[in-house]
Amino acid sequence: EAEVAQSPRYKITEKSQAVAFWCDPISGHATLYWYRQILGQGPELLVQFQDESVVDDSQLPKDRFSAERLKGVDSTLKIQPAELGDSAMYLCASSPLAGRTSTDTQYFGPGTRLTVL
């Protein structure tokens, strides 16, 4: 069964350092999402891509976060500089049709757990 791949699974960094997370969606999925999940809360959407284009980044802290999906396949999320409050699970998800049908759903990767010291 196809899965969303993410790496690394765990990342520990010091504040002010740069970190990057990688996601490879399920093959053929046009839509890719990055979420941040703080312990005890639900996932919060940071950015949504349709192919290589950003369709929603309203919740992305653009002063320190950036995301790209250059060829419309895999994606990278970067934080520079990292702050203590960025400690969270970063989840990537993909879906085939961007919610255009009622059966479209999101498939999540295992996530990257970031700890900022």
Added chain:
Amino acid sequence: GQSLEQPSEVTAVEGAIVQINCTYQTSGFYGLSWYQQHDGGAPTFLSYNALDGLEETGRFSSFLSRSDSYGYLLLQELQMKDSASYFCAVRDEYPNAGKSTFGDGTTLTVKP
């Protein structure tokens, strides 16, 4: 914007039935999804309702009332492996199709 409310914790015994409620206030609504997340794992899709009524998938069922901005997830014949967090999520409507806003989750503990 979107806001969702669901209970923070629910406890039930093995073999029982449990209902997890979700109420929402949204500026746009296309449907309500439910996800399961085991501790340390990724959310996995359980069910989706776009129309009023009940959707059944094995031991899990989900209900939606659009007029009441309310839905619930019903888990029957509870098993120990059902202990997890359950999230409701509102899917936005076009042109934000695909965007989901999640609640803070309900932690279900199943006891023997």
